[in-house]
Amino acid sequence: MSGAYYEKIARINLSTGEIKVEKLDLELAHKFIGGRGLGTKILYDEGVATVDPLSPENKLIYITGPMTGANAPSTGRYMVVTKSPLTGMIACSNSGGIWGAKLKYAGWDAIIVEGEAPKWTYINIEDDKIELLDAQEYLGMMSEAMDTALKEKHGAEASVLNIGPAGEKKVLMAAIMNDKDRAAGRSGVGAVMGSKKLKAIVVKASRRNLDNIADVDALKAATKRAMDVLMANPVTSSGLRQLGTAILVNIINNVGSLPTRNWQESYFEKAEDISGEALAEKYLVKAGACYRCPIACGRIINVNGHITGGPEYEPLWAYGANCGNNDLNVIDECNMLCNEYGLDAISVPCTIAAAMELYQRGAIKEEDCAGVPLEWGSTKALVEWTKRIGNPETELDWLMSSGSARLCEHYGMPEISMSVKKQEMPAYDARGIQGIGITYATSNRGGCHVRGYMISPEVLGLPQQLDRTATDDKAVWAKTFQDLTAVIDSMGHCLFTSFAMGAQEYTDLLNAATGTNHSVEEVLEIGDRIYNIERMFNKAAGMKPEDDRLPKRLLEEPIANGPSKGMVSQLPLTLPQYYEARGWVNAFPTDETLKKLGLDECVGK
Amino acid sequence: MIEVRLFATLRQGREKSIMLDSKEFPTAKDVLDHLDILPGEVSILLVNGFHKTPEAQLEDGDVVALFPPVGGG
Structure with a gap:
């Protein structure tokens, strides 16, 4: 079948x-x-x-x-x-x-x-x-x-x-x-x-639907149960539709974990100006939805007369607080430029933020900037440097377009790059929210929030509220979130369904559609297997144990201001716990773990 | 004084931010009652940046932040 x-x-x-x-x-x-x-x-x-x-x-x-x-x-x-x-x-x-x-x-x-x-x-x-x-x-x-x-x-x-x-x-x-x-x-x-x-x-395509579902009635029933769960949950039924992901600006700022000016601070005094509430009030035309999505988190906005997709929480933060900018219209414009040039709207503004810190520290000089100095909060710099990164010409353009890790390495200040495995970290300070730091450090694709979204339990209280400062139970939570995320991604569902749906709903949908008869435990084991095959790919690609890390700033520089002032990441404590939960030694799976997961082809590699 | 910050749909018909006398509002629940907000309407209740229940005791200088059910990533 x-x-x-x-x-x-x-x-x-x-x-x-x-x-x-x-x-x-x-x-x-x-x-x-x-x-x-x-x-x-x-x-x-x-x-x-x-x-x-x-x-x-x-x-x-x-x-x-x-x-x-x-x-x-x-x-x-x-x-x-x-x-x-x-x-x-x-x-x-x-x-x-x-x-x-x-x-x-x-x-x-x-x-x-x-x-x-x-x-x-x-x-x-x-x-x-x-x-x-x-x-x-x-x-x-x-x-x-x-x-x-x-x-x-x-x-x-x-x-x-x-x-x-x-x-x-x-x-x-x-x-x-x-x-x-x-x-x-x-x-x-x-x-x-x-x-x-x-x-x-x-x-x-001529088809308008899949005509090869293993058990159509079972899928209908599983879909109805999933829809009931989504519609009963206030986040997936109305919260995301009303304010999109942008609502997080004020939440994360109020827990003192909104990285500001390249993570030198973690509370942005002008967060309200770049918030989801401000976006809805000033620029929102309507909510937008991807195909067959009842959640409709997308923002269709008006940017200087052009109706287009609006910024998610990540670019709002990255072009906003992280660059010391509170001009929302310019964030909308830069987000549109990222879409037009085809750029990552997280890594690009985070690289500009790193460059602004290099400028602040005198590493990048005004004369290097071709008329557009990289000053904190400069809206001209945000627009112009996004264009330059999207279509680089000069030496500094090319350096900037290679991302913050290579840029900061060039200036002999690698620790200014707020990245993991050379990919820029997203909009949650891992000093104030301990579990998300585990998933940043161990993400197989580098700095990322959607490889185990610990913000859900640690801040949003979904599926239950965890203490964001605690460390003792976070390693196992992080692993479970990573494994379930690998399943959701691989199935072709949007991760946002998991604000309401749990492993049982995904298992029922998968079995109905594909004709398998997996238990919930087996489905989570597939997620574990996927995480491990990614890790073995990285090992073959030359990854080293020290690549599972966070920037020194998060481990050694306590948060400077706001409600989480004084906190640092406890990764040295939680990382060994995480490896134990995974069955890994020195960042890689043991042969025993690989065999247990049915990855015999990786044994000894 | 206590600073109360309201967000998202909790702002409808209310101010974004209000100051209350701490002597008259010993707990977060008292603040919710005063603002005519049911505890079920609030999914995140922060006092000085940390998650609390409506029973949380308030002190002079506290910042209370209230959010309805929201998600994102």
């Missing part, structure tokens, strides 16, 4: 132009679910861990999960899995919209792109038909304009994924955009696409 998988993968070699159709290994799919899990397993088995991420030898996998496109809540997700040029480790960037569902409806579980095209190319998919077309005329185009142009050419029913100028130039923080304002944002996946001279993928 192929339930919810079309058992078809397209392998496209851009160097030769060859397009092969391969059969999905169903047993492997069940063992890794799909999406993030299966994509990583394929890359690991094909030896991608040791290649240069921007060489033709790297592979770029666009992959759906079994639930992608299913008639179940929040199933518009697909993932881009590759070796990251930013971190040199595994990348899996997840995006919503409708593109992923259309890829699935066209009958493809995944597209594997290899090689490098001799000239700029885009892929056009219409159900079974896949063709490579000339993309020369779209070079230099902004992402939204290219989306419009390709829809004009291929029809309004087409869904478009593309890279903007940043990806073309292989900027290490380049994102892949789809459906205009949705982004597979992190870890520089857009640079890998650019390195292959692949500008876009257009998808059209």
